[in-house]
Amino acid sequence: xxxxxxxxxxxxxxxxxxxxxxxxxxxxxxxxxxxxxxxxxxxxxxxxxxxxxxxxxxxxxxxxxxxxxxxxxxxxxxxxxxxxxxxxxxxxxxxxxxxxxxxxxxxxxxxxxxxxxxxxxxxxxxxxxxxxxxxxxxxxxxxxxxxxxxxxxxxxxxxxxxx
Numbered sequence: 001x002x003x004x005x006x007x008x009x010x011x012x013x014x015x016x017x018x019x020x021x022x023x024x025x026x027x028x029x030x031x032x033x034x035x036x037x038x039x040x041x042x043x044x045x046x047x048x049x050x051x052x053x054x055x056x057x058x059x060x061x062x063x064x065x066x067x068x069x070x071x072x073x074x075x076x077x078x079x080x081x082x083x084x085x086x087x088x089x090x091x092x093x094x095x096x097x098x099x100x101x102x103x104x105x106x107x108x109x110x111x112x113x114x115x116x117x118x119x120x121x122x123x124x125x126x127x128x129x130x131x132x133x134x135x136x137x138x139x140x141x142x143x144x145x146x147x148x149x150x151x152x153x154x155x156x157x158x159x160x161x162x163x
Contacts, residue, residue: 009086011050011062014042018051018058025051025061029077031107031135054082066099073104083116100147105131105140117143 014022019039026034042049042063052060060078064071106113108127118124122143131140 007085008053008055010053012053013046014049014051016043019043021058022049022051022061025058025077025079026075029061029079030075031110032132033134052078054085057082069098069100071099071102073102076104101144102147103142103144106143107132107135108137108139108141109135114141114143117145121145 012018019042022042023039045063045065048065049063050061051058052062054060059082060076062076063074064076065074066072102122103125104117104122105128106117108114122145125142125144128140128142130138132138
């Protein structure tokens with residue numbers, strides 16, 4: 001008889017009690033250092049900041065900003081050992097919330113992140129020189145994903161996204 005354990009993924013609000021875990025995840029996952037103000041602001045953002053738990057182990061985090069029907073992913077990261085286990089389902093939740101566009105900045109040297117996003121239909125919108133000041137090179141890609149839009153409008157919206 002085979003025993004199978006169901007994988008459980010939970011998203012939990014950021015609080016004073018788990019802020020240290022949120023900070024640690026950012027230090028381990030991301031190539032840049034966030035200042036204390038970033039963490040203080042995160043505590044005030046409510047539903048837009050979450051910790052991801054896999055079978056009761058904190059393995060990832062997300063911080064985003066809602067701008068009309070655009071969702072800006074400020075940070076979305078999962079510890080390397082837990083990648084590929086379905087924690088990315090949060091992106092699918094955006095469809096259910098009438099989000100039309102998700103976008104983010106990714107360091108041009110972070111090939112793993114770029115591959116991950118492009119496999120999920122994100123496209124490079126533009127390249128920004130000197131976006132990052134504490135890592136070299138400081139260039140970033142703006143990656144974008146449109147939901148619920150036909151292919152013709154996707155192309156048109158990419159041209160007009162920042163206008």
